Amino acid sequence: MKCDEEIVELMHEYLDDEIEPQNEMILRDHLKSCKECETIFNEFKKTIAVVKGTSRMQSPPNFTAKVMASLPKERKKVGMQRWLRNHPLIAAASLFLVLMTGSVFSTWNQEREFSVSKQENLVIQNDTVIVPEGEVVKGDVVVRNGVLKIEGEVQGDVTIINGEKYLASAGHVTGQIEEVNEVFDWIWYHMKRIAFEVVDIFNEGEE
Amino acid sequence: MEALIKKRIKQVIKGDQDAFAEIVEIYSNGIYQLGFRMLGNRHEAEDIAQEAFIRAYVNIKSFNQDLKFSTWLYRIATNLCIDRIRKKKPDYYLDAEVSGTDGLTMYSQLASNSPLPEKELESLELQESVQKEILKLPEKYRSVIVLKYIEELSLNEISEILDLPLGTVKTRIHRGREALRQQLRYV
Structure with missing residues (x-):
């Protein structure tokens, strides 16, 4: 059938x-x-x-390791993240360091522009600031990214950040002259300023 | 399990390569097995399984997370196997002789001092002929049979893996089953 x-x-x-x-x-x-x-x-x-009923196969030993080894390299960022997760203390320290240097460098970079403290009798020609002969400039003079020529008298401190100063023979500065040209000087300058400000605050408080 | 896989996939997508190791660990046997039954030797099975995982890793962002990961992974692996079969020229590997056995190659058999018990030998022979018959199947029947009876996947999953209508999958399983019956009925 x-x-x-x-x-x-x-x-x-x-x-x-x-x-x-x-x-x-x-x-x-x-x-x-x-x-x-x-x-x-x-x-x-x-x-x-x-x-x-055919027997079940096992993948060869080290199979996973071999696969992992042949994967394309992961982005650095992630490796870093995992490393930070595994080392929290160092992570905190490095984070602090990164932020600190970051902020210092960014202030440093932001302030690339020419600037000068405001005093009436300062003469400004392009990036050059002149304390004219015979004039008396009262207060501290700060010049960023420029040249300062002192032909007259400054009654106060002079600070030049990332620039140059020429002190004429007739020129006179009553306070301190400070030149800041490198990043580390810049950091040092900041730290000193912060320290002075803190001291000032305490002084004012006492008064 | 699916939840764990989903979590690991998210980590991998974020770029955490190590999370992928667990995924490989979970599916390595199944994928390797698929390669072995489709291609017939350990060397190529390992090769194809590695390739499948690497491709899954590289293309993980294109994986639709609403779907089952295993389906997607099996699709990658099955396609690689089918491509390989289509390109394949007959080639032989030294370790491919005793197919269908777990960890036994000609070498290990030669190295063995005591002769195999008769029963075990018989089952080895059976395993071998089953594997041979599976490998004789045309690739379109072989893939459905392996997915259905070796990987024990549902017809719906197979249809998704092969991107074929359910009806086509059934027809292929019927044909494959018929061909195997013809070959294996006297074993």
Whole structure:
């Protein structure tokens, strides 16, 4: 007896776990009566069993390590982040350092422009500031990124940041003359200023 | 498990490479197994599995996180296998002879002093012929059979992995099953 393709189709439905209950009944009834189909059905089941029964493979040892080693390099930023997570104390210290230097450098860079403290009788020509001969400038003179020529008299301190000063023979400065030209000088200058300001605050408080 | 994978994927996307190791660990056996059953030897299986993980890593940003990661990973691996089969010229590796066995190559068999118990030998032979018959299947039937019966994935997952309609997957499984039955019924 040559059975219908339909029965084999039902077998596949059964094997896929998708057979309708009434179709399953049809299949079961048919298998009881048809030796040929029963053999086919059993062969299917056996085939599936042996395929499923093949032993399960383990990936080779060090497989994960090998994969990880062949991944493209991760961005530096992340490696840094993880490192910081693992070293919180050093992380805090380095963060402090980074912020500090960052802020100092940014102030340093921001103040690249020529500027001068405001006193009425200072003469400004381009980036050159002149204390004219015979004039008396009262108060501290600060020049950033420029040249200061002192031909007259300054009653106060003179500070030149990232610039030059020429003191004429007739020129006179009553206070201190300070030149700041390098970043470290700049930092030092800032620290001193902060220290003085702190001292001033205390002095004012006492007064 | 899915939740853990999702978390690790997020970390990987943020750029934390180490988080990927756990993902590799979880899926390495399955992917390696897929490669071995599809390609028939350890060397290529390892090669393809490594490639699959590297591709997954490189393209992780294109992975839709609403979907199942394993489906996406299996799709990458299956496609690599199919490409490899299509390009394949017959080549043989020394360690490929005893297929279907776990960790046994010709070398290990030669090195073994005591003869294998008969039962074990029988099962080795069976394993070997099953693997041989799977490898004889045309690639489109082989992939569905391996995904269904070796990887034990659902028909829906297989249809997503292969990007084929469910009906096509079923037809291929039926054909593959029929071909295997013809070959394996007397083992």
